[in-house]
Amino acid sequence: MTAYGRGYGTAAWRKVPVWALDRLRDLAADAHWQAAAAPYRAEVAGDQPLYFVPVWHALDGGGIMRERHPHPLRVQEVADKHGGWVRVGWSTDPVTEKLPPLDPRAALRSRWRRSAYRIYRAYGPCVEEADDFLCQVADCCRYSLWQYSTEYRPWMRQVSITQVVELEDACRDVELPEDEGVL
Incomplete structure (x- = not known):
């Protein structure tokens, strides 16, 4: 800029x-x-x-x-x-x-943020891989990814229902079972 x-x-x-x-x-x-x-x-x-x-x-x-x-x-x-x-x-x-x-659009953004959190948690310390995965789902670049999760209206981008459903499906595929890694 x-x-x-x-x-x-x-x-x-x-x-x-x-x-x-x-x-x-x-x-x-x-x-x-x-x-x-x-x-x-x-x-x-x-x-x-x-x-x-x-x-x-x-x-x-x-x-x-x-x-x-x-x-x-x-x-x-x-x-x-x-x-x-x-x-x-x-x-x-x-x-x-x-x-x-929440209104329906805010509830959709909330679902997006919760699923994104689950993706970041599943990827662990590999934040860049999680970013790449979320960018692929949102069809955006890494620098505009944060706009899908913000509630600050001037810079906000509304996620679509399709994007949220795709991300929630991806969460089920990527997440590790809760008991995995427990001795």
Whole structure:
């Protein structure tokens, strides 16, 4: 990617390094999720505006908390990528025990992330082979693979039902049995 400048070969023209582009993506996504959490806060009556914000916890497969956030899609994304689940951390509604239902497109992306996690787990330390396999299923390059699993709308690519079903079928073929390797 090229930074804006006057033209090629001038002092203002330069290429943006990969690490800087990744950092810009992270900052944009963080700013998006901070703004997207605003509708979930509850205002408390009084002279001074006071807000209660529900907090969801994304836990990994071992029960370790990976993310605390007020937006349900964000914590679902993090939990899916770590092979875990979501629980309510704090809410003004004492009845709230689980996430609101996902819309069909978000549920499809969640299925994709969970299956991708299972593929990465099956391949173990061979991350590049797992990436190649996922790219083959998604019919994309490695650099755009992350766009299928993000909930950040400006860079999101929606997975199709066919891609998800193909990946879930591949999971069944690739995964090792649970008792394999146990002495």
